[in-house]
Amino acid sequence: SYVLTQPPSVSVAPGQTARITCGGNNIGRRSVHWYQQKPGQAPVLVVYDDSDRPSGIPERFSGSNSGNTATLTVSRVEAGDEADYYCQVWDSTSDDAGVFGTGTKVTVL
Amino acid sequence: EVQLLESGGGLVQPGGSLRLSCAASGFTFSTYAMSWVRQAPGKGLEWVSTVSLSDTTTYYADSVKGRFTISRDNSKNTLYLQMSSLRAEDTAVYYCAKWIGGSSTSLDNWGQGTLVTVSS
Numbered sequence: 001s002y003v004l005t006q007p008p009s010v011s012v013a014p015g016q017t018a019r020i021t022c023g024g025n026n027i028g029r030r031s032v033h034w035y036q037q038k039p040g041q042a043p044v045l046v047v048y049d050d051s052d053r054p055s056g057i058p059e060r061f062s063g064s065n066s067g068n069t070a071t072l073t074v075s076r077v078e079a080g081d082e083a084d085y086y087c088q089v090w091d092s093t094s095d096d097a098g099v100f101g102t103g104t105k106v107t108v109l
Numbered sequence: 110e111v112q113l114l115e116s117g118g119g120l121v122q123p124g125g126s127l128r129l130s131c132a133a134s135g136f137t138f139s140t141y142a143m144s145w146v147r148q149a150p151g152k153g154l155e156w157v158s159t160v161s162l163s164d165t166t167t168y169y170a171d172s173v174k175g176r177f178t179i180s181r182d183n184s185k186n187t188l189y190l191q192m193s194s195l196r197a198e199d200t201a202v203y204y205c206a207k208w209i210g211g212s213s214t215s216l217d218n219w220g221q222g223t224l225v226t227v228s229s
């Protein structure tokens with residue numbers, strides 16, 4: 001089965017840029033989606049299809065995907081961005097199945 | 110406004126069964142694929158199952174295949190997850206989620222979740 005690997009944690013100062021990676025074999029050939037989850041809340045889609053933003057998501061959230069790594073970039077980080085972030089793909093190469101990354105805890109210093 | 114409201118969670122003994130429901134509103138339910146995603150306490154997200162918009166095609170994680178059944182009733186705008194032969198490792202918050210539509214495989218709306226606890 002397809003595996004997505006994320007760093008367990010990322011720390012960033014307010015106003016700086018956070019980059020969260022999602023590694024997978026030839027992930028650049030797949031569409032990657034990103035979710036933000038705050039404690040006790042349901043996940044929220046922040047980027048889909050590598051780099052598109054749902055309505056209501058600030059432009060500070062952006063995504064890219066190439067080779068074996070997809071990246072979610074959060075610019076001008078705010079305290080409210082502190083959350084867990086998960087990448088996700090649909091694996092249709094073997095078994096059709098959803099796959100989530102291991103998750104990254106973003107801490108705003 | 111899209112709303113997804115899960116129900117049916119609770120405490121169940123190992124080997125038991127439970128049926129989760131997800132009542133949908135605020136969108137044309139029959140035109141979107143739907144999924145269940147779970148999260149064990151303190152752990153990450155795990156995709157569980159997906160059903161196509163017409164209930165004709167279903168997909169399951171290997172961890173639940175043969176034990177869980179996803180279905181939908183488009184006349185009632187409701188998604189279901191029938192869970193049987195439950196194990197302690199099935200303990201989790203179960204979220205229903207709506208696919209964004211088109212060719213994308215992302216989930217753009219999520220319910221607040223219902224907790225399933227498998228314990229004797």
